Every structure is written in structure tokens, then in C-alpha cells.
Amino acid sequence: LCSVSNSLDDESGRANTRYSYDELGQLTSLAENFVDVENLVERSIGVSYKYDTYGRLYSLTYANGVVVTYSYAGGMVSAINARVNGVVRTILTNVSYRSAGRPSGFTYGNGAVRQLTYGWDNRLQSISTGALQSLSYGYDANDRMSSIANGYDSSTQTFGYDDVDRLTMGQRHDGQDEYWSYDSIGHRQTHNRGGSGFGLTYQGNWLRQVAGGSVDRRYQIDALGNRTQLTHGGATEGTDFYYDPFQRQRWVVRGTNQTECDTARAGTCPVMTAGLWTYGYNHAGQRTYRSDHSPPSRFQLRRGTDYFSRDSLRTTRRWIQRYLHAPSGELLAETAPNSNTDDGAIASVYVYFSGQPVAVIRNGAVHYIYNDHLGRPEVVANSANQPVWRAKNYAFHREVMQQGGSFGALNLGFPGQYYDAETNLYYNWHRYYDPSTGRYTQADPIGLVGGVNRYGYASGNPVGRVDPLGLKDWTECETDAFLEQARNELRNPVTRTLNAIRNHLGYNGGSLGKFDFRFRAPDDRFMVDGVPISSASFGNYIAGYTGVHHTGPLGHLGVLAGGIMFDVPEDLMRDGTTNFDADSRQDINNGAKRAWSEVFRQRPPACGCSGE
Numbered sequence: 309l310c311s312v313s314n315s316l317d318d319e320s321g322r323a324n325t326r327y328s329y330d331e332l333g334q335l336t337s338l339a340e341n342f343v344d345v346e347n348l349v350e351r352s353i354g355v356s357y358k359y360d361t362y363g364r365l366y367s368l369t370y371a372n373g374v375v376v377t378y379s380y381a382g383g384m385v386s387a388i389n390a391r392v393n394g395v396v397r398t399i400l401t402n403v404s405y406r407s408a409g410r411p412s413g414f415t416y417g418n419g420a421v422r423q424l425t426y427g428w429d430n431r432l433q434s435i436s437t438g439a440l441q442s443l444s445y446g447y448d449a450n451d452r453m454s455s456i457a458n459g460y461d462s463s464t465q466t467f468g469y470d471d472v473d474r475l476t477m478g479q480r481h482d483g484q485d486e487y488w489s490y491d492s493i494g495h496r497q498t499h500n501r502g503g504s505g506f507g508l509t510y511q512g513n514w515l516r517q518v519a520g521g522s523v524d525r526r527y528q529i530d531a532l533g534n535r536t537q538l539t540h541g542g543a544t545e546g547t548d549f550y551y552d553p554f555q556r557q558r559w560v561v562r563g564t565n566q567t568e569c570d571t572a573r574a575g576t577c578p579v580m581t582a583g584l585w586t587y588g589y590n591h592a593g594q595r596t597y598r599s600d601h602s603p604p605s606r607f608q609l610r611r612g613t614d615y616f617s618r619d620s621l622r623t624t625r626r627w628i629q630r631y632l633h634a635p636s637g638e639l640l641a642e643t644a645p646n647s648n649t650d651d652g653a654i655a656s657v658y659v660y661f662s663g664q665p666v667a668v669i670r671n672g673a674v675h676y677i678y679n680d681h682l683g684r685p686e687v688v689a690n691s692a693n694q695p696v697w698r699a700k701n702y703a704f705h706r707e708v709m710q711q712g713g714s715f716g717a718l719n720l721g722f723p724g725q726y727y728d729a730e731t732n733l734y735y736n737w738h739r740y741y742d743p744s745t746g747r748y749t750q751a752d753p754i755g756l757v758g759g760v761n762r763y764g765y766a767s768g769n770p771v772g773r774v775d776p777l778g779l780k781d782w783t784e785c786e787t788d789a790f791l792e793q794a795r796n797e798l799r800n801p802v803t804r805t806l807n808a809i810r811n812h813l814g815y816n817g818g819s820l821g822k823f824d825f826r827f828r829a830p831d832d833r834f835m836v837d838g839v840p841i842s843s844a845s846f847g848n849y850i851a852g853y854t855g856v857h858h859t860g861p862l863g864h865l866g867v868l869a870g871g872i873m874f875d876v877p878e879d880l881m882r883d884g885t886t887n888f889d890a891d892s893r894q895d896i897n898n899g900a901k902r903a904w905s906e907v908f909r910q911r912p913p914a915c916g917c918s919g920e
Contacts, residue, residue: 346625
């Protein structure tokens with residue numbers, strides 16, 4: 309794949325995404341190309357990649373001169389630096405890891421030391437980052453997160469759940485305690501916040517109304533399940549949403565200023581300004597731009613989709629912002645908004661480590677991002693470790709406590725999400741998330757594979773789970789169903805050994821086993837004892853679990869030996885060194901521990917939940 313046209317999804321009609329590769333098939337450059345329609349000039353926003361002799365990512369180079377480089381020790385990232393305006397700046401250094409390969413600490417370039425502590429059961433116990441962040445976590449008897457104590461402002465959040473792990477209570481220090489209830493398939497039925505109650509009304513899967521107190525939000529839905537209109541009370545005009553043939557949100561129109569009350573903004577009712585907003589996407593569904601226009605006239609609105617598809621520029625464009633995403637989905641760079649200039653000049657570069665944003669380089673200055681346990685930004689600090697942005701992260705939404713100045717805003721939300729102030733929605737790659745309802749505005753594009761509730765976010769538990777793709781995230785019940793299946797396939801004395809080997813054959817160069825999730829479902833996440841883990845970790849976990857149920861300690865040792873047998877050649881081909889599968893050992897041992905607890909009847913055998 310070298311170039312894909314996105315002409316239908318761009319104001320210029322001539323956009324494309326271009327890829328370049330080296331002789332080994334490694335991506336060497338990525339660019340979103342477009343035409344600046346104001347000046348009729350071809351523009352681009354892109355990045356180039358370089359790799360070391362072992363095929364590991366060495367650097368990312370952007371058109372604004374920023375170069376991000378990665379250093380390694382023992383096959384793991386040990387430091388990240390960035391050259392900004394010709395000066396090398398430290399992003400991270402002194403990176404340390406646990407035996408399972410999880411980061412346990414590092415030092416930011418501003419001197420702040422980040423430490424992550426874990427218990428004997430591998431659960432995260434605390435996060436501290438200098439003097440600006442201190443979070444401690446508690447868990448209930450079912451391994452669900454029960455509390456978050458914030459040492460910075462001496463506040464505590466406590467959580468409660470129903471029998472299928474959906475969040476039912478979120479107590480807060482500010483008196484705005486929240487309570488939620490659900491129907492049998494996970495639709496939120498009621499929401500109480502700070503003593504104010506809200507009821508939600510549905511037509512099948514479709515949310516039609518949220519009402520209570522000053523809130524009376526009414527929704528129109530099209531035949532495909534997309535939200536097409538939001539109005540308040542008995543108003544006939546509100547905010548209208550339009551979609552392209554691929555069911556991507558392409559236009560949002562608000563003909564007049566609207567006062568919008570919702571359940572996620574502490575009872576406030578901000579005035580949402582009138583306008584026309586357009587959104588463009590590339591072939592992968594990644595958003596490439598977002599633009600703001602003056603509101604169209606009522607006459608123009610009546611022209612419907614013909615107006616939007618051909619004549620959107622008849623209104624006055626107020627600003628446009630371009631985005632560049634990695635193939636895996638991370639936002640790499642963006643241009644500045646609030647300007648009518650569309651020259652592709654990069655204003656912000658985002659730097660990632662272990663799947664989380666750790667810095668943003670904006671207008672020549674490095675700012676450091678301190679995340680919570682989910683990877684959701686809580687604090688942004690400058691080079692002097694002074695906060696320039698801060699948010700209070702709650703269950704389904706956040707409240708920004710500090711922003712502005714020379715830094716401005718940070719729109720990154722839950723992993724994979726980007727906040728749009730014009731709609732109070734979060735772009736989440738394949739659809740949009742509404743924090744006021746805790747659900748998506750569109751049905752899951754993968755259908756019922758994502759669950760019976762096609763709109764729910766993180767199965768009703770955003771304290772312990774995330775959905776960076778807006779697609780599949782396996783619940784505890786669904787994860788247990790895989791364990792049950794693996795255990796049941798050991799019952800037949802004739803085929804049990806063959807199944808145990810065939811289901812877990814996990815070398816990239818060979819055939820894939822049924823539970824080789826690292827390769828079969830690399831982007832999925834699995835819930836194990838209340839903790840979301842990656843597909844690779846769960847593949848190791850289920851292997852250890854199966855080994856014990858197969859032949860006890862010999863099976864456990866066999867899985868560990870098999871992991872070394874497959875891992876060593878892969879490591880040697882990648883970078884010439886090996887850790888003898890040390891990064892998988894903890895997950896294998898955790899799976900084995902789960903199996904032993906079932907063998908000795910300390911816990912019931914894993915069993916998928918019915919009706920989930």
C-alpha cells in the first residue's frame with residue numbers, strides 16, 4: 309500500500325494518504341496530503357521513520373524540525389529524546405521495568421520522577437510523579453477498583469458495581485456523588501448526580517431522551533442507529549449531525565446559538581455557538597481534519613445533503629485543524645486551530661511511551677504529560693515542573709481545572725479519544741463518545757460481535773477499562789468464556805494433548821493457534837480479575853492456565869519451556885539479544901495461579917456469563 313485517495317473526505321477534493329517503505333517492508337514515511345483551497349497550493353502534514361540495525365524504531369522526524377529518538381537497553385526502551393529548534397531535549401530517561409515488562413518508573417526531562425508500584429498480585433497500587441501527582445488505588449474482593457485516593461488535593465473517589473461489573477456508584481469529595489442503574493443489556497436507565505436525578509428513555513437500542521431538572525435532551529436517530537439531531541425541551545431547532553456513506557460523522561450544523569444542559573458538566577448550561585463544522589477522514593477512518601464555518605442560512609439548510617456535499621465552502625471558514633495519526637491510531641501531530649491558514653504547519657507533536665502520551669512539543673516548548681492508571685492525562689507540566697494544565701478525571705468524563713496561557717488546551721481524553729468543544733463529544737476513531745451519557749452516538753460498526761449493547765462504552769466500567777478503537781473490548785464474562793473453553797477442550801483423553809499444543813502454538817512464523825491473541829486480535833483487550841490486559845498478555849495467561857489444568861506442575865513448566873523455545877529465535881532475529889521470554893513469564897505464572905486456585909477449590913472454575 310503506497311497511496312490511497314481520500315478525495316471524498318476533504319475540502320479540496322484532492323487529498324490522499326501516502327506511505328513509503330524500505331526494502332524490509334518497514335514504514336519509512338507517512339503523509340496526509342491535501343490542497344489549501346484558499347491559496348490553491350498542495351500541502352502536506354507528515355512524518356518519516358528510521359530504524360536501528362535490529363529493526364527497532366529509532367527516530368520520528370517531522371516537517372517542523374522536531375526529531376524524536378528512542379534508545380534501548382536489553383531490548384527495551386531506556387530513554388526518549390527530542391531535538392527541538394536544534395537543541396536536544398530529554399523526554400524520558402532512567403526507565404525501569406518489572407519482570408513482566410511493565411514500566412515501573414522513569415524520570416521526565418523536567419526532573420519529575422514517576423514511580424508505579426504494584427502488589428504481589430500484579431495490581432497497580434500507586435502512581436506518583438514528583439509533587440504534582442499522587443494516586444493510590446484500592447480494590448474490592450472481586451478485584452475491581454474500589455477507590456482512587458488523590459494525594460495532591462487530598463480527595464478520594466470510591467466506586468461500587470453491580471453483579472456484572474458495571475459501575476453503579478462514584479462517590480466524590482465535592483458532593484457531586486454519582487449513581488447509575490442499567491437494564492439487562494447494559495443501557496443506562498438512571499443517573500443521579502449531587503442529588504439531581506435523570507432518567508433515560510430508549511426505543512430499542514436507541515437513546516431518545518435524557519430528562520431531569522434543567523436537563524431535557526432529546527435525540528433523533530436514523531435507520532442505521534446514528535444520532536442525527538440533539539434538541540432541548542420542545543425546541544424544533546438544535547444541533548444536527550450528518551454522515552457519509554461509510555457512517556462517519558461528516559458535518560455538524562447548529563443554525564443558532566443553543567443553551568445545552570447535560571449531566572456531565574455539574575449542572576451548568578453553557579451556550580454552544582452556532583456554526584457548521586466539517587470533518588474529514590482517510591481510508592482507515594482516521595480523522596484528518598476538522599474545520600469551523602459560520603452558520604449557514606435557513607435557506608441553505610433546507611438544501612440538505614446536496615448543500616453539504618458540494619457547497620460547504622459557501623459559508624465563511626473560521627478555522628481549520630489538520631491531524632496526523634500513526635497506522636496504529638495514536639495522534640502524532642496536529643496543526644494549530646483558530647486560524648484560517650491551512651498550510652499544514654505542525655504546531656503540536658505528541659510523544660508516546662508504552663502506549664501512553666508522555667509529552668507534547670508545542671510551539672517549540674516541551675511539555676510533560678502525567679497520566680492516570682488508564683493512560684488518561686491528568687496533569688501537563690512545563691520544563692520547570694509547573695502545571696500548565698490539569699483535569700479531574702471522573703468515571704465517564706473529566707472536568708478541566710486549569711488550562712490556557714501559552715500552552716492552551718489538551719484535547720486527549722480516554723486512550724484513543726480527542727475532545728471536540730463544538731459538540732462536547734470525543735472522537736474515538738471509529739465513532740464518537742458522549743461523556744454525558746457514557747455511550748457512543750453511533751452503533752458499533754462490528755455489530756453484535758462487540759456485544760448486545762452496541763452503544764456502551766467499556767461495558768459500563770470506564771474506571772477499569774478503555775476502548776481506544778471504539779470497537780471490541782472483552783468483558784470479564786467473555787474473557788472467562790475463553791478460559792472455560794480452553795479448560796473444556798482438555799476433557800477428551802484422546803485429543804487433550806493435541807488441543808493443548810494446537811491452541812497455543814504461538815510463533816509468528818508458524819501457524820496460529822486458537823488462543824494466539826497476540827496475532828489474531830492484536831488490538832483487543834481482555835479483562836482478567838478486574839484488570840484490562842493486552843492480547844499478548846492474555847495469550848500467555850491462558851497458556852499458563854491451560855498447562856496446569858492439563859498436567860499440573862509439569863504442564864506449567866512445559867508452557868514456560870515452550871515460551872522460551874518460541875521467544876528466543878524471535879528475539880534473536882529482531883535485535884540479536886534475548887531475555888529468554890522473561891517478559892511473558894509473569895503472565896504465564898498468573899494464569900497458572902488462577903488454575904491452581906480452581907484445582908484446590910479456592911475459587912470456582914472460570915465460566916462465561918449468560919446474557920452478557
